[in-house]
Amino acid sequence: MESVHSKKEDCSGCSACYNTCPTNAICMKADEEGFLYPVIDQALCVDCNNCVNVCPLTQDGNYKNENIPEILVAKHKSEEVLLKSTSGGIFTAISDAILGEGGVVYGAEYDDEFHVLHKRAENYEQRNSMRISKYVQSNMGEIFQEVEKDLVDNKKVLFTGTPCQIAGLKAFIGHSSLAYNLYLCDLICHSIPSPLVWEDYKTLLEKEYGGRLTSVKFRTKEIDWSRENSKKAFLFTTSQSEQVHNDTRFYKLFLEEKTIMRPSCEKCRFTDIHRASDITIADYWGIEKYAPEWMDKKGVSIILINNQKGEELLRKCNDEVKYEKRPKEEALTEQQRLSEPVKFPEGRxxxxxxxxxxxxxxxIEQLDK
Ligand SMILES: Cc1cc2nc3c(=O)[nH]c(=O)nc-3n(C[C@H](O)[C@H](O)[C@H](O)COP(=O)(O)OP(=O)(O)OC[C@H]3O[C@@H](n4cnc5c(N)ncnc54)[C@H](O)[C@@H]3O)c2cc1C
Incomplete structure (x- = not known):
């Protein structure tokens, strides 16, 4: 096999192929934009085709739920959880439920140098590192194999991630009985920025402010929750300065210039009301217009209940979450990524x-001009 995909836009970097290869012939290598793609070592490849067959993009598999989801406005009842979450704290509620039943949770977190990667949590402390959106593509490593092992060991698993990561895991696990204990939660995903730009951005902040980065916080609730503030809320500290700093240049590249996202985002097959996951979570943008009594500067979530498992998951946190049904038109109006992918500028x-x-x-100099 020469290559898993023919064009870059046909690879979301989910790593299902890498996790599937029976001879370890595939490694994930960063291209000049910093995104990971599978590269096949021809000497090890046995032409089994498993990598192509598992790909959720090249094999247009039937990963999506057929029914229109139920739309809910929701938020966690604990103010502390709201303040530690990006939106309405729904990730904490559903992961609490799974951990409480002896299960494990998968999600994206930072390592010591603020690289973003998918990890496994078997307790609340480990899970807490997964809270808060990191607007950088996470490195999946061998995480799908870890999920498979947990399912073989009969553990309940909650896997959270972007819609393409969810589709990748679904393709990797397949329709076997293993899927019974697997709960899938995706985000409504604007698109995913480059890990290389993130690295260079961190280096620039260290150069400008001195010392090493000691904390980075996207979407922190130190700045009130609102759609407008979601383009501004990025705070960081460095070892040489006690002050907390705010910087919006990464957001500008991501949300205004739209130049730093993965090529596959522009052709995303998952910007659809029919989701691949069991439950979808995001910000309830526009809630102040539709149901002002729900507006909360500490964060409000939208939930899409995509199937029975999603319903079951929400039922497990009935005591922790307050929620109410809303019309799907609100979601479709406010969340462009439920109907179309991001459009890149001509100058990309x-x-x-x-x-x-x-x-x-x-x-960055051009950006400041
Ligand atoms: C790249 C990205 C784009 C998004 N785009 C939109 C959007 O267009 N509209 C919208 O309303 N909401 C979007 N969200 C979702 C939103 O920002 C919140 O993540 C979501 O509402 C969950 O909030 P919470 O309060 O329930 O949980 P939190 O406690 O904030 O939980 C964060 C969850 O996000 C996951 N996560 C964090 N970073 C990543 C990452 N890099 N890759 C994969 N998973 C990650 C964690 O595993 C965890 O499950 C996006 C999130 C990300 C990461």
């Missing part, structure tokens, strides 16, 4: 050419 290629030629600091 030039952006990456300049990035390669002149480096990140040049890119």
């Amino acid at each position: 290629n030039k952006f990456w050419e300049d990035y390669g030629k002149y480096g990140f600091e040049y890119i």
